[in-house]
Amino acid sequence: MTTRTGIITAAFLGLSSLFAGNAMAEHKPLRAGSGDARIRFDLGHRGGVSVSINNGHRHEAGRRWIPERYEERHVQVLVERGHYHEVHTQVLVHAGHYETRFVPPIYKRIVMRDGCVENVLVRAGYNERVWCPPKYEARCEKVWVPDRYETVCQKVLVPGRWEYVGGGHDHDHDHGNGRSARR
Numbered sequence: 001m002t003t004r005t006g007i008i009t010a011a012f013l014g015l016s017s018l019f020a021g022n023a024m025a026e027h028k029p030l031r032a033g034s035g036d037a038r039i040r041f042d043l044g045h046r047g048g049v050s051v052s053i054n055n056g057h058r059h060e061a062g063r064r065w066i067p068e069r070y071e072e073r074h075v076q077v078l079v080e081r082g083h084y085h086e087v088h089t090q091v092l093v094h095a096g097h098y099e100t101r102f103v104p105p106i107y108k109r110i111v112m113r114d115g116c117v118e119n120v121l122v123r124a125g126y127n128e129r130v131w132c133p134p135k136y137e138a139r140c141e142k143v144w145v146p147d148r149y150e151t152v153c154q155k156v157l158v159p160g161r162w163e164y165v166g167g168g169h170d171h172d173h174d175h176g177n178g179r180s181a182r183r
Contacts, residue, residue, distance in 0.1 A: 068160040080148040087141050096134040
């Protein structure tokens with residue numbers, strides 16, 4: 001027995017027991033094709049089954065079976081959790097610059113013939129321009145790196161369900177099993 005045949009058989013048995021129960025409760029005979037009740041089955045080209053019930057009223061209410069199927073959905077997936085990361089940087093404390101420095105004079109001690117010691121100037125003092133290189137300091141900072149997500153495409157199985165067609169049904173209170181929230 002194929003799945004389609006099984007669905008049709010189960011739907012027919014369920015609906016016929018439903019009509020038989022309603023006919024007995026109202027003490028009316030169930031006559032097929034007499035206008036009291038008509039059941040119509042439609043097979044969709046994608047394997048769906050449509051069941052329509054006409055109980056003699058002007059509107060027709062029915063359910064259509066939507067078979068299970070796979071859908072592609074784009075989902076955000078966590079790749080890496082948020083964490084602290086140490087960042088080492090060189091921070092400029094003082095920029096490079098030129099300074100003027102005084103170079104002291106140079107004296108030499110000489111002992112004279114008479115035995116006296118005398119300081120003799122060898123080179124006079126002078127100002128000199130000197131390059132002072134920049135001064136850097138190593139610093140370590142902790143920086144928060146947020147969660148990282150990637151979008152991936154996943155195939156998800158969507159289960160089969162009944163969909164109501166026609167009038168007379170409260171679509172807002174359907175729970176997917178054919179039962180309404182109000183009873």
